[in-house]
Amino acid sequence: MFYKKTNVEGKFYEDEQMKIRISEDGMQAVCTFFPPSAGGRLMTKEELLKDLALNGIKFGIVEAEIDRYLNDRQYYVDYIIARGERPVNGHDAKIIYKFNTNLQAKPKEGLDGAVDFYDLDIIARVTAGDELAELIKEDEGRAGRDVRGRMVRPNKVERLNFKYGQNISLSDDGLHLISEVSGHVILDEENKVCVSNTLVIKKDVDISTGNIDYDGNVEVRGSVINGFKINATGDVIVGGTVEGVQISAGGQIILKHGIRGMGKGILKSEGNIIAKFLENATVQSGGYVVADAIIHSDVSAKGDVIVNSRKGYVNGGTIRSQTLIRIKNAGSEMGTKTNLEVGVDPALLLQYKNLQNKIEETVQRMEMAGKSIELYSRKLNNGEKLTPEKLSHFRVLAEEYKRDNDNIGFMQEEFLTLHEEIETQDGGVIEVGNIVYPGVKIAVVDAVLYIRDILKSVRFIKDGADVIATPLY
Known part of the structure; x- marks a missing residue:
């Protein structure tokens, strides 16, 4: 800012001046001072402070720095004349669960690799009065101010509240979840804590019980007879045999x-x-799959597939795992077609294949409709009058063709996205401890190897664009 005065002869003199710069984040103001011309005057502290105020600087003024300048005027030098107060960030809320939320722990194996089905100990059991979870409240932090006096808020923090179902109580301070009953506890996909008693069926699931649909865990001590269904939001445990049935579980299935x-x-x-x-x-698992043998089945697992008992054979069908397939014997001496696939999330692969089929069906439908539309259009252009039925059919075909044409682009874009996602998968491993027979197909992500000779104790991995077999031991 320039200060000027006029003498009696109408002459002007430039007074001492300063230039103010405020940082982009508003947390610092810097002044540079310039000397007056001959005959000009020096600014006072009051004028300097007034000039700061005129430039909007209202907070964090460093008066010691102003005094330092006024006591020893250094021109063309930067003085930090004001500093803001930075905000202090807090932290997000956090919930600490007091039970095992990771049910990926493997069951114990005997010396021969067989699983002890009678002592699995992989269900999160609770007793009435047990603490299930603790809430650590969020810290909002402390707001700051910039040199203009404006509030600068700290980073936003995440607030959390407990999500819980029946048979659970909240402590008086709202920071603890307590189980009211003895049973099982799970953390579902929506991070909701659920405690439920187990429905125990001491006999077979058959015509006397009908299908089972239960919000919790189901334990069947008998068998499940052909044609019946079990649907549970928790675990399903069956002590007897299971025939041609459908079992769906929000937790684990143990047969x-x-x-x-x-x-x-x-x-x-x-x-x-x-x-x-x-x-x-047909088997679909969101975790791992463990069995002593798999025969002519379609098995998909997001986690490992382990068939590692003394015989541990997979014969026929398809086994898919995103991470690891570990078995003793693959295929058979008869050359049974057996597919082992790793490296891609089975759910993603299924979505990819379904979309591929849908695109192919849409393209075929558009080709057929296009030929019919072209035929009708040619007749109309030649002056031929169509019957009401044919005209109606023509309109339906045109609408369906337009709808398919609008959708095909979105489907192809989604297909390419899925394809790219599959190609970025890191790959998995297939381990066969004993024999791999001819007729087995090995796939690691998008690389394929057909087994034509007997191999023993090998590990299959992806190497570049190929699948290679390396010694297991």
Whole structure:
């Protein structure tokens, strides 16, 4: 700012001046001073402070720095004349769960690799009065101010509240969850703590019980007879045999005597699946799969697939795992077609294949509709009058073609996204401890190897664009 005065002859003189710069974040103001011309005057402290105020600087003025300048005027030198107060960031809220939320712990194996189905100890059990979770409240932090006096807020923090179901109480201070009953506790996909008692069926699931649909865990001490269904939000444990049935679980599925699926048996679990054997069944696991044998089944697991008992054979069908397949024997002397696939999330792969089929069907439908539309259009252009039925059919075809044409672009874009996601998968490992027979197909992500000669004790991994076999031991 310039200060000027006029003498009696109308002459002007430049007074001492200063230039003010405020940092982009508003947390610092810097002044540079310039000398007056001959005959000009020096500014006073009051004028300097007034000039700061006129430039909007209202907070954090460093008067010691102003005094330092006024006592020893150094021109063309930067003086930090004001400093803001930076905010102090707090921290997010946090919930500490007092039970095992990771149900990926493997069951114990004997010396021969077989699983002890009678002592799995992988269910999170609770007793009435147990603490289930503790809430650490968020810290909001402390706001700051910039040199203009404006509030500068700290980073936003995440606030959390407990999500919980029945049979659970909240402590008086709101920071602890307590189980009101003895049973099982799970943390579902929405981070909701759920405690429930187990529905125990001491006999077979058959015509006397009907299908089972239960909000919690189900334990069947008998068998599940062909054609019946079990649906549970928690774990499903079956002590007897399982035939051509459908079992769906929000937790784990444990079959102590396996399943003979008869081509229609389905096991679907958001957690792990453990069975003595899997035969002619479709199996989908959100965790790992452990069995003594898998025969002519379609098995998909987000985690590992372990068939590592003394015989530990996989014969026929397809086994998919995102991470690891570990088995003793793959295929058979008869050359049974057996597919082992690792490295891609099975759910992602299924979505990819379904979309691929949908695109192919849409393209075929558009080609057929296009030919019919072209035929109708040619007739109309030639002056031919169409019957009401044909005209209606023409309009329906045109609408369907337009709808398919609008959708095909989105589907192809989604297909490319899924394809890129699959290609970025890190890959997995397939380990066969004993024999791999001809007729087995090995796939690691997008690389494939067909087995034409017997291999023993090998590990299959992806190397560049190929699958290679290396010694296991």
